[in-house]
Amino acid sequence: xxxxxxxxxxxxxxxxxxxVATLELLERYGCEVHYPLKQTCCGQPMANSGFASMAGxxxxxxxxxxxxxxxxxxxxxxxxxxxKEHLHSAEEPNEAAAIRERIYELTEFITDVLKLEGVKASxxxxxxxxxxxxxxxxxxxxxMSEKVEKSFSKAEALLxxxxxxxxxxxxxxxxxxxxxxxxxxxxxAVSVSMGNTRIKEHLANGVHYITGGDMSCLxxxxxxxxxxxxxxxxxxxxxxxxxx
Amino acid sequence: xxxxxxxxxxxxxxxxKNGQRAQWHDETLWFVRAxxxxxxxxxxxxxxxxxxxxxxxxxxxxxxxxxxxxxEANAKKNGIKVHWANNAAEHNQIVYEILLxxxxxxxxxxxxxxxxxxxLNHYLTERKISVVDTDLGEYIVQLRNEPPxxxxxxxxxLKKEDVSxxxxxxxxxxxxxxxxxxxxxxxxxxxxxxxxxxxxxITGVNFAVxxxxxxxxxxxxxxxxxxxxxxxxxxxxxxxxxxxxxAQDLSVxxxxxxxxxxxxxxxxxxxxxxxxxxxxxxxxxxxxNGRTEQLGREAFRNSLKCIRCAACxxxxxxxxxxGGHSYHNSVAGPIGSILAPNLDMRKNADLPFASTLCGSCTxxxxxxxxxxxxxxxxxxxxxxxxxxxxxKKTSMxxxxxxxxxxxxxRLSAGMARFFMRYLPFLVNNRLNPWYKQRDxxxxxxxxxxxxxxKNRNHE
Numbered sequence: 001x002x003x004x005x006x007x008x009x010x011x012x013x014x015x016x017x018x019x020v021a022t023l024e025l026l027e028r029y030g031c032e033v034h035y036p037l038k039q040t041c042c043g044q045p046m047a048n049s050g051f052a053s054m055a056g057x058x059x060x061x062x063x064x065x066x067x068x069x070x071x072x073x074x075x076x077x078x079x080x081x082x083x084k085e086h087l088h089s090a091e092e093p094n095e096a097a098a099i100r101e102r103i104y105e106l107t108e109f110i111t112d113v114l115k116l117e118g119v120k121a122s123x124x125x126x127x128x129x130x131x132x133x134x135x136x137x138x139x140x141x142x143x144m145s146e147k148v149e150k151s152f153s154k155a156e157a158l159l160x161x162x163x164x165x166x167x168x169x170x171x172x173x174x175x176x177x178x179x180x181x182x183x184x185x186x187x188x189a190v191s192v193s194m195g196n197t198r199i200k201e202h203l204a205n206g207v208h209y210i211t212g213g214d215m216s217c218l219x220x221x222x223x224x225x226x227x228x229x230x231x232x233x234x235x236x237x238x239x240x241x242x243x244x
Numbered sequence: 245x246x247x248x249x250x251x252x253x254x255x256x257x258x259x260x261k262n263g264q265r266a267q268w269h270d271e272t273l274w275f276v277r278a279x280x281x282x283x284x285x286x287x288x289x290x291x292x293x294x295x296x297x298x299x300x301x302x303x304x305x306x307x308x309x310x311x312x313x314x315x316e317a318n319a320k321k322n323g324i325k326v327h328w329a330n331n332a333a334e335h336n337q338i339v340y341e342i343l344l345x346x347x348x349x350x351x352x353x354x355x356x357x358x359x360x361x362x363x364l365n366h367y368l369t370e371r372k373i374s375v376v377d378t379d380l381g382e383y384i385v386q387l388r389n390e391p392p393x394x395x396x397x398x399x400x401x402l403k404k405e406d407v408s409x410x411x412x413x414x415x416x417x418x419x420x421x422x423x424x425x426x427x428x429x430x431x432x433x434x435x436x437x438x439x440x441x442x443x444x445x446i447t448g449v450n451f452a453v454x455x456x457x458x459x460x461x462x463x464x465x466x467x468x469x470x471x472x473x474x475x476x477x478x479x480x481x482x483x484x485x486x487x488x489x490x491a492q493d494l495s496v497x498x499x500x501x502x503x504x505x506x507x508x509x510x511x512x513x514x515x516x517x518x519x520x521x522x523x524x525x526x527x528x529x530x531x532x533n534g535r536t537e538q539l540g541r542e543a544f545r546n547s548l549k550c551i552r553c554a555a556c557x558x559x560x561x562x563x564x565x566x567g568g569h570s571y572h573n574s575v576a577g578p579i580g581s582i583l584a585p586n587l588d589m590r591k592n593a594d595l596p597f598a599s600t601l602c603g604s605c606t607x608x609x610x611x612x613x614x615x616x617x618x619x620x621x622x623x624x625x626x627x628x629x630x631x632x633x634x635x636k637k638t639s640m641x642x643x644x645x646x647x648x649x650x651x652x653x654r655l656s657a658g659m660a661r662f663f664m665r666y667l668p669f670l671v672n673n674r675l676n677p678w679y680k681q682r683d684x685x686x687x688x689x690x691x692x693x694x695x696x697x698k699n700r701n702h703e
Contacts, residue, residue, distance in 0.1 A: 007692055009647070009653075009657065011692065012657070012691050012692045012693055013657050013660070013661055013691050014661075014685040014686075014687065014688065015685070015688075016688050016690065016691055016692035016694075016695055017688075019692035019695075019696075020692065020695060023696075023700070035692075035693075035696050035700070037650075037693065037696075037697070038650035039650070040646075040647045040648070040649075040650055040653040041647040041653075043644075043647065045643070046640055046643065046644055046647075047620075047624075048601065048620065048623070049623065049627070049632075049636075049640060050597075050623030050624050050626055050627030050628075050632060051624075051627055051637075051640045051644070052624050053624070053627075053628065054640055054641065054644040055644065056648075057644055057645070057647070057648025057649070058644065058647050058648050060648065061647075061648050061649075061650060133600065133601070133602035133603055133604070134601075134603075137602065137603035137604070137606075137607060138603060144607050145281060146281070146559065146604055146607035146608045147291065147607055148284055148285055148287070148288070148290040148291055149291070172274070174604075175561055175604075176561050176600050176602035176604070178561065178600060179600065180599070180600025180601065180602070181600075183597070183599070183600045184677075184678065185676075185677040185678055186253060186597060186677075187252070187253045187256060187562070187597075187598065188253070188257070188677040188678075188680060188681070189253070189256055189257035189260045190253070190256050190257075190260065190562050190565050190566055190598075191600075192680075192681045192682065193260055193266065193270075193565045194561050194562075194565060194600075195682075197270070197561075219685055220682065222683075222685065223678065223682030223683045223684065223685070224681065224682050226682075226683035227681060227682055227683045
């Protein structure tokens with residue numbers, strides 16, 4: 001199974017260990033993983049700022065990097081979603097459509113394509129899960145508290161098979177952390193307030209780690225935790241699922 | 245980039261300065277959202293009901309002209325006088341002329357966001373007509389000379405002590421008496437007198453039924469009934485989008501509305517008005533005010549499905565933290581942020597950005613308006629129309645240039661990491677909004693790309 005690894009730009013630069021964990025995890029479960037070296041950014045920051053019209057160059061570069069792969073896997077629901085919804089090309093419409101079809105967020109790929117019912121991993125710690133909005137509400141990685149639907153969570157199901165891991169749920173299970181891309185700087189005050197509410201709930205649960213499928217949300221929470229000198233670490237899901 | 249004085253992020257930051265109050269606001273509205281969840285989950289067919297509501301609205305919007313005319317014809321048959329207003333000014337003038345015709349100088353009004361949208365109170369007050377809002381929350385904010393901050397809970401930004409102070413000042417209640425029962429009784433005494441001494445009653449409209457020519461007004465306090473039944477003139481003001489085809493469609497919307505709004509199974513009073521009572525005159529003002537324009541905007545027409553339940557306000561983590569006034573529009577919250585730019589793009593260009601696009605609004609919406617998608621689409625329209633400012637456009641162009649060219653990206657990303665690692669003060673300063681209350685991520689020795697080249701390169 002030939003997989004193209006799509007690593008979001010900020011993960012490449014600031015959280016390489018998340019990318020390494022994703023790569024190793026996919027390899028362990030039998031994928032032939034390639035990381036196209038000329039990839040940059042999916043273009044989401046421009047699109048969410050209202051400049052989707054300028055994202056043509058990013059789209060072109062993305063298509064050049066990822067055409068031809070059976071699957072494209074990304075350890076970020078938000079970036080995967082952006083490609084799924086907004087990757088377009090007037091010159092190469094078929095290639096763009098194929099990529100939109102073949103892109104998967106990591107836990108979605110493990111659950112729906114590899115069809116693993118669990119992982120061989122060990123992480124003996126108290127962990128809180130931060131459910132990221134784009135993954136949850138738009139990629140349907142878990143059920144949504146607003147909807148009247150059967151309860152499920154791809155991330156929780158996988159975490160449930162990790163040895164020694166104790167998972168703690170928060171009462172506002174799927175409220176946004178306030179990162180929101182450029183929102184975190186243009187609406188700094190609201191963004192910080194939202195993040196602090198999330199932290200407060202995890203703190204009340206006494207967790208040692210907050211995990212999630214989107215490093216961007218975790219980066220925002222990490223910034224707040226560090227500034228307030230709160231002893232909770234953030235860790236991407238891939239790192240836990242890959243922990244031996 | 246210059247920003248209007250009322251820019252959402254500034255108003256939100258000001259609201260958040262009082263941390264305790266902001267937290268209380270967030271928790272109170274979350275309580276309402278949780279109540280809504282409970283009420284929705286008691287109905288197994290909830291999602292089917294939402295689909296049905298959305299489809300009925302879709303059908304209505306596709307045939308809006310016909311249903312409006314059918315409604316007009318049936319209302320007239322019932323003895324109701326029907327008026328058409330193309331904009332806010334026409335609406336206000338029509339209402340004023342009806343009042344003038346009856347020498348009405350004291351008016352009681354039940355809650356109507358349309359009259360807020362049109363600025364009716366101000367318009368009538370300038371013409372020496374006294375208008376009293378009779379919904380308790382609306383009355384409180386009216387006494388304070390403030391606009392409502394929420395379309396269902398107009399005074400939700402105020403606490404008991406604020407109401408106590410307001411009533412002490414205007415109704416001469418005991419100073420510092422914060423007992424809700426005492427305060428409510430005081431307001432009730434004043435309002436009862438207003439009801440019986442008024443010359444006319446104005447109500448909003450929740451649903452107008454084309455098939456019957458009747459309207460339905462939903463209130464929890466019965467104030468619409470009190471106003472209408474005690475007065476000889478009833479003026480009902482409605483936006484075009486309030487129309488529904490048949491009386492039986494009410495069974496869908498009345499179930500959706502109250503549960504979504506407050507978690508109640510049904511609003512306390514669903515008052516049906518079909519014709520004037522003996523000796524009474526009944527008027528309905530049908531208002532466009534930009535609605536047909538929004539109908540013509542393919543990406544935004546869905547917003548006209550809105551039944552004004554405010555579920556999207558209560559669920560929105562941004563609204564809960566920034567308060568309704570930060571939206572500087574009669575309808576706040578996520579739905580207001582997609583309605584407002586239609587009325588005035590320049591003034592409201594900030595509102596579609598007052599969202600993280602988390603999508604919770606879309607999920608709670610009882611008529612399935614794709615709110616977060618419309619927020620995204622408005623951003624594209626507003627930037628294309630030049631409402632983002634030249635600086636933003638230039639910086640975006642620069643960013644796009646870097647991100648679409650792998651070689652330049654590698655160089656600049658590497659540089660950014662270098663500066664953050666060795667010269668953190670360049671980014672860790674007060675001019676960086678990220679750094680104000682958050683630390684920057686620590687910088688690793690190498691990027692993933694560098695690691696990959698050393699450890700895995702297949703190429």
